[in-house]
Amino acid sequence: MEALPARARVYVAGVTVAGLLCLLPAVPVRAAPAPDASWRAVASLAVLYACCERLARSRQFGAPNSGGTFHPVLLAAAFLLPPSAAALVALPGALLAPVEQRPFLARRVWRAGQLPLAVWAASRAHRAAGGGETVAVGDVPAALGAAGAAVLVFCLVLTLLDRGIVVLVGGLPLRPGSRTTRRTTWWRLFLRSLAPVTVHGLAGLMMALLWRSPHGPVAALLVLPPMYVSWWAFAQYHRERAAHQATIRALVQAVDIKDGYTRGHSERVGQASTMIARELGMDDERTEVLRFAGILHDVGKLGVPTRLLTKDGPLTPEERRVIELHPEYGHEMVRGISFLGEARAAVLHHHERLDGSGYPYGLAGGQIPESARVVAVADAFDAMTSNRSYSRARPVPAALDELQRCAGGHFDPRMVEALVRAIGRTGWHPAVTAEDARQPAGPPAPPAAEPAAGSPGARR
Template sequence: MAAVCCLLPLLPASGPLGLPRWLGASVDWPKVGLLACLHGCWESLAQGLPTPCLRLVRTLLRRPPVPDRAPARPCANAFFPVLFAGALMLPPSAAALVAVPAGLFGPTEAHGRPRQVWNGAQLALSAFAASVAFHLLAGPQLLLGSRFPAALLPGLAAVTAFCLVNGVLVGGMLVLAEGRRPIVLLRRSAAAAGLPVLVHAAGGLMVAVLWQGPYGAFAALLALLPLSISAWVFAQGHRERAAHQATVQALVQAVEIKDSYTRGHSERVGRASVLIARQLGMEADRLRTLRFAGILHDVGKLGVATELLRRNGPLSEAERRAVEIHPVHGYELVRGIAFLGEAHDGILHHHERMDGRGYPSGLAGERIPEFARIISVADAFDSMTSTRSYRRGRPVTEAVAELERCAGSQFDPVMVRALIDALAVHDWQPVLPPPGDCIRAVPDIPLGVPEPVRPAPVLPAPGGLPAQGGTVPTAGQP
């Protein structure tokens, strides 16, 4: 409704309404049409989607359409340079109109036409606000006279208005549609004014200056070329990261379907692992890989009999060996996934102990990969604080005390200390059973670590993979 109101000054009867002269100024319709077409094509290209022209050609040739793969969230940043150039060169209502065709006739998103209409209206409002701010500060006069740097102040005001309106609308939609906390409004508004937006704004300013020069729209198109390439590369990287996340989630869901009592455990281990690593100052790229390792640490349970995973009573020696081989199954399952990198070793060795009595390879001390030492602490901590159908979870303070007691023998003391420091800053609530579930009347599993029944560790088998057998119980395991 607000976006429709922004377009009202374009009507012929809007003159007598007493609007400011610049708000109802005459519109250069060919420029509006060309900018709207550029916005639609460049936005699709930047997101790795088929452009409207390509879809039209496929329709005329009667070829099957390429499935749309547009993002499912509200549009935080479309191809900004074209919209910003329109806000600088056109009256506010015409600038808002530039964003409408791409929103109404662009690729259909995963949530259907309503989300698409919302995105078009959102960008129209943002462009309208940017143009209003630019005109209020006499930006068109400064731009036509090429008065720099005086023209940069209205341009900066236009960027600020665009980002503020865009960020508030995206944050408001997330609050209403996904139940996010209201603080997301402030975060979205602040995030909307980052360095990429400023670079695109500078590109939009360059497009506006060149468009009004002797070479007109042709020079403006040349200015858009490097920006469109960079946006396309960024979109491809984002799509690749989304594919990685989908692969990991599919594996985790398969494990949780098989072992329902550990539902949510994988995500929490990933989160706790990241808390530890951040406390250690780990780089962002490794943090992402570590989170994947934490989420997938139990993926090897897919190779373990379901009856063994769900049994509440004690296991026989053969059954325990069958369960304890799950790190090897997990390693075999994911070792062909190249983007996991260091996560492979974290998955394989997350049940090793600092004293060398762990499994599957009996590694000790610094020979245990860093990812595995982090995940070992995170795994035990979440297991101890989670309530399951056959025993109650422990309070965080008791779980931390147990980790400290086992530091040096079972866990790396550095990782334990990092988790404790992180918990002092980040709240961690113990996992309670779902409403309606009742906990069986069985004794709580003690927190102490039993002495190993077989002191000899298992040596790696030929080919680099660990052999089966030779394991010890671990703190926090059910």
Template sequence: MRGTPAAARLCVLSAATGAAACVIPACAPGARTPWGTLGLLAALSIACELAGRRLAGGSPRTGAGSFLPLLPVAAFLLPPSAAALAAAAGSLIGRVEQPPVAARRIWRAAQLALACCAASWTHALLGGPATLGGAGVPGGAGAPGPAADFPYALLPAAGAALAFSLVLTALDGFILAAAERRPIARSWRTLLPRALGPHLVHALVGLMMAALWRSSYGPVPALFVLLPMYLSSWVFAQYHREDAAHRATIRALVHAVDIKDAYTRGHSERVGRASVLIGRELGMDEGRLEGLRFAGILHDIGKLGVPTRVLRKDGPLTPEERRVMELHPEYGHEIVRGIGFLDEARAAILHHHERLDGTGYPYGLSGGAIPEFARVVAVADAFDAMTSTRSYRRARPVPAALAELKRCAGSQFDPVMVRALDRGLERHGWSAADTAVTADEPSAPVPRTRAGTDARPSPERSG
């Protein structure tokens, strides 16, 4: 625990001491601890942790293979001290990816032991063991008897889930305050809503397993229920890890463009938001909206292949420099070619500078031959370019930008997309934060233009 703040060390020590105090009664001489049920649940918890470590790693916070529905099963079937012991068993071998490893492992085991003890105590206080059937007393797991009493079993289970969530949230708030100086009240307000929903779901799953365990069939059918649930939980966790990796990839690519092209910093994120605004008005489903957001965010990724001196040039581009700039859609398409999850976004990256009348680039596509995502991103791109202040010009007001888009609809932009943006802005607006200065440096004086001069973003300067 070297390098850990003293307050955090005190939190870990206090939690470990409290967990030990909860566990000791189960090991005391004369205690009526159901060692068979306790041993089986502890073994299952350890097996889940080991399986998670071998399969794909996992979250450093929850352990590699933690299967949380096992914890309410322990709380429902075992007395508080035995439930605490079962909860700690798997956590002590759980994978931890961030130092200090020992302190994190001890903290997690103590945290789960205390939460599970509180859940078991609450479940017993509300008469939960009697509603599960079987022997009708705590510690009587596995004894045959009457069937579980639904729906009366739901209230004690919900109370146990609430107690579990409250203890976890309280302990998380204390450790965050001690280790990272976060305000405790703010942490509790943030963490409790996130914890309560999943723990209620876990409690329902655990209740079903506990009722089956306490029935005349015994624990074997409950174990058969456990396997598909664990696999579905693992697949769900894999999906979230993959989704997190996708988002990290996108952030890294966008950050690289922002570093290189200081004039358009923040532009990509705003184009992504404007693209989703248009997509929602078009009635796209959530899956396509996510792809459209990626398309908007990554539409300029090809600028990584454009020389920095061209990107940051203050004056007009020469014909040769403009030809180099116009290669950025093809560069972008090549960069993301191997990223499978982008799907339709790749076409938008390649074709977002095509024009409806066929005079755009890189291939001069026209009308419906231009992919739908590309037509959306083209409008979002031009809108943000006009409404963002750059170091070489001031931003246009949103109504003026919309008027310009409408003027160019049918020749440069798809009128359907322009109307969708108009409706979306009327419905949701476009906040001041969305039109913030995008340049790294303080804005240079903006030269006045002659009245009537076409100030539309040109291809070499538009995002």
């Protein structure tokens, strides 16, 4: 807990106390539980959930950032048991599941409060929708409606609690696999979580119906193997994704080491490309590809002599021709990486211009791939707002004005306006700023020494 700010520790403690208070009705003075819940069912589901959670986080099934809790058993408990008993099912697994990231104690305590609270709320919603009776009599159509209400409440509680801790901690989600940042809106996080939780809810409902059927709890266990197969496939996807990310990071770090003046530039271009893609309404998968395109657009500089990349003052025509080969070098490096998709075209064509004055092939207008037009704007924007060996950084408004001035000639007006709108709404808050890079101090080059950063001849 010591790794968290004081306000975050208070928040975690409050959620934990609320989660524990949900358990109190399940521990009455008399030995018998609520009429519709047996201690055998509570204990069986609690042990089953703890085992499932342990297996889900094992090396065979787990993967870096592959997701959070294995929800089917928890949701089955919400459908089968009264709220306090269902919350009790979550507690042992939350406490015993392995924790792989710091702060260890905070994450364990957080789960012990968050999960019982979410399961308690889901069970309350299920009962309010008449789900207890529908599961008992095996009325599947009616049970689906009540289960849907429970899933929505369960996902909403998890989302709001996660959002709260992210805001207080400053971008450190305590739930494993939560890809949340301070700027992620709660409803985006909710929508992102809803689909997998819904699938787990359907599996939990099937478990509950079989549990109450004449076949009994043993039949309910048959739901779990297919769920674990899908969980394993999901983990494999995340392992592959982690390998992709590692490949990209290695390439970008190599460029940053070679060219200290542009350290962090690739990450910022990726961020600006993402903002443009989202503003244009592109789906998440394509937005991710364009982020890769922005991050990797300058990878070809690995083939350019360092003395040219860091040279103070103007370049000779021959030196400029050497630098202008970097898009082709970059394309050769990444063309065999299939998962990059259209990002490979962006690496090759991000210095083409709408009027045909760009390089390496002088493409014009619609001949230039859309991904390259996105990255071209993002690249020019960051080049203008960062210190270089040949120019000083411009203010963000001045850089946007320059992009708008060059729109239609050098840059696609749609991409320029998308970036202007996105920055106007959220501002420009790069994850890696130009000041983070170790840049040598020196006087700015004379205006005639090098073309403006947003112009076709700029050295980028």
